[in-house]
Amino acid sequence: MQFTGTNDYIASKQLQLAVNAAITLEKPLLIKGEPGTGKTMLAEQLAKSLDTNLLQWHIKSTTKAQQGLYEYDAVSRLRDSQLGDSRVEDVNNYIIKGKLWQAFVANKRPVLLIDEIDKADIEFPNDLLLELDKMEFFVYETQENVVAKQRPIVIITSNNEKELPDAFLRRCFFHYIEFPEREQMLDIVKVHYPDIKKDLLDQALTSFFQIREVNGLKKRPSTSELIDWLKLLVADDIPADVLHSSDKKNALPPLYGALLKNEQDIHLFEKLMFMARR
Incomplete structure (x- = not known):
């Protein structure tokens, strides 16, 4: 078999x-x-x-x-x-x-x-x-x-x-x-959340892969952490546009504690996002 x-x-x-x-x-x-x-x-x-x-x-x-x-x-x-x-x-x-x-x-x-x-x-x-x-x-x-x-x-x-x-x-x-590419990650997510809204999923994946690409992170978020994060986004009915807010006060994605697991990574991400939006 x-x-x-x-x-x-x-x-x-x-x-x-x-x-x-x-x-x-x-x-x-x-x-x-x-x-x-x-x-x-x-x-x-x-x-x-x-x-x-x-x-x-x-x-x-x-x-x-x-x-x-x-x-x-x-x-x-x-x-x-x-x-x-x-x-x-x-x-x-x-x-x-x-x-x-x-x-x-x-x-x-x-x-x-x-x-x-x-x-x-x-x-x-x-x-x-x-x-x-x-x-x-x-x-x-x-x-x-x-x-x-x-x-x-x-x-x-x-x-x-x-x-x-x-x-x-x-x-x-x-x-x-190998870490899944975006297309394979879409398939993985759909196994867990077949009815997730397309715009929320698209924006969430964009934010997720952007975080993973940040140089200097001690721990990059993994597939299991993405699944947990999406579960929270769906449970709290977070709209997709919140994930790409241009407000500097919202540099971190909502419920980021599911993705970033130590204070050094949080501070690094905040600093880079602030510099990018100046």
């Missing part, structure tokens, strides 16, 4: 090719791109389009690779032994299956999302090389070798916070999600 996007997710031709290539090669798909460009949503919509389960492993700075395989709860076992609980006789009662283990034993081929892998320690990707390559691992406490029933479809996202090891990159199919 070929992935072509869904009714709720507009995927570019390049992204469609990348997803289908990774599935054909049976390699993890490493997705990079600006925050808010739909990297995480890709895994959700891929699972939906394939009518299969999605297993999500959200990575934090403290996450260890072992947690994706399994964890042995020795503390609970010790406590139960002190209480005379008969469960201590079976070590399996204290093995907690991680997301990779769950994906390996699933009856139907699932989609496994390893989200924001670059948040973890630099050794984290290297610690998963064998498991993602051979699709198996060993459980020392039970002397069991866990082998995948079928290779899950693995989607790995990164925000480029740190470089990933070459050995890890060699095992992945890579795709960078």
